[in-house]
Amino acid sequence: MTHDLASIRAILAQVADPEIPVVSIVDLGIVREVGVGHVAVTPTYSGCPATHVIEADIRKALDAGGYQDVRIETRLSPPWTTEWITLEGRNKLKAYGIAPPDRRTYASCPQCGSDNTEELSRFGSTPCKALWRCRQCLEPFDRFKCH
Numbered sequence: 539m540t541h542d543l544a545s546i547r548a549i550l551a552q553v554a555d556p557e558i559p560v561v562s563i564v565d566l567g568i569v570r571e572v573g574v575g576h577v578a579v580t581p582t583y584s585g586c587p588a589t590h591v592i593e594a595d596i597r598k599a600l601d602a603g604g605y606q607d608v609r610i611e612t613r614l615s616p617p618w619t620t621e622w623i624t625l626e627g628r629n630k631l632k633a634y635g636i637a638p639p640d641r642r643t644y645a646s647c648p649q650c651g652s653d654n655t656e657e658l659s660r661f662g663s664t665p666c667k668a669l670w671r672c673r674q675c676l677e678p679f680d681r682f683k684c685h
Contacts (some may be wrong), residue, residue, distance in 0.1 A: 541574050541608065549603045550577065556591045557664050560634045563592060567622025578611045580618045582666050589633055620684050637670065637681035637684045647672035657681075 551564040561642075563569055566627070571578040577596065581589040593610055600608050620639035621656065623631075628638035637645040645655050652674035659669040667680040 541605070543572050543574070545603065546572050546577065546600070546605060546608065549599050549605070550596065553592075553595050553599050556588045556595065558631070558634065558636065559582050561630045563596070565624050565627030565630060567618065567624065567627070568592065575607065576609050576611055576612050580616075582618050584614055584617070600652055603681050618628070623682075631682065635679055636667065637679055639682035639683045639684045641684060645670050645679075647675060647677065648679055650675040 547564070547569075548586070550569050551562050553563045555561050555563055555566055556565075566582070568579050568581065569577065570580050576592055577600070579592065579596070581592070589612070596610055600610075609626070622640065631638045632648045635648050637648050639648075645657075646653050647655055650672060652672055653675040655670050656673060657668055657670050658678070662669040662680040664680075666683055668683055669678060670681045671678045
């Protein structure tokens with residue numbers, strides 16, 4: 539079978555992250571390479587509980603698109619970094635109510651935009667997020683941890 543790499547990329551762009559369904563695995567930068575006969579992915583961290591679900595979702599999407607012979611490779615090196623999240627992915631996170639990662643010591647509230655926020659816990663709804671609260675609108679929100 540001929541592998542149309544653009545078609546495979548388009549299929550992968552439709553695979554939602556199981557923990558944050560408004561962003562795709564492409565938006566999050568999990569897809570590292572699309573090549574002839576293979577797709578390489580890097581989980582957000584090596585112990586990510588969603589890794590197997592993501593791989594199963596990729597397999598299902600590729601199979602449905604006629605790419606049953608494309609293999610999925612997991613690459614742990616280099617490790618995933620929040621810098622791989624696309625601009626579109628960052629915008630989708632913010633619209634969903636999750637502060638996108640950045641290197642600032644404060645987070646902007648994804649609800650009202652205020653920078654008057656505080657971290658409540660380094661541990662949020664998933665291991666890759668921290669729990670924050672806006673002092674302006676008092677809404678809690680997750681913030682992606684930078685790494």
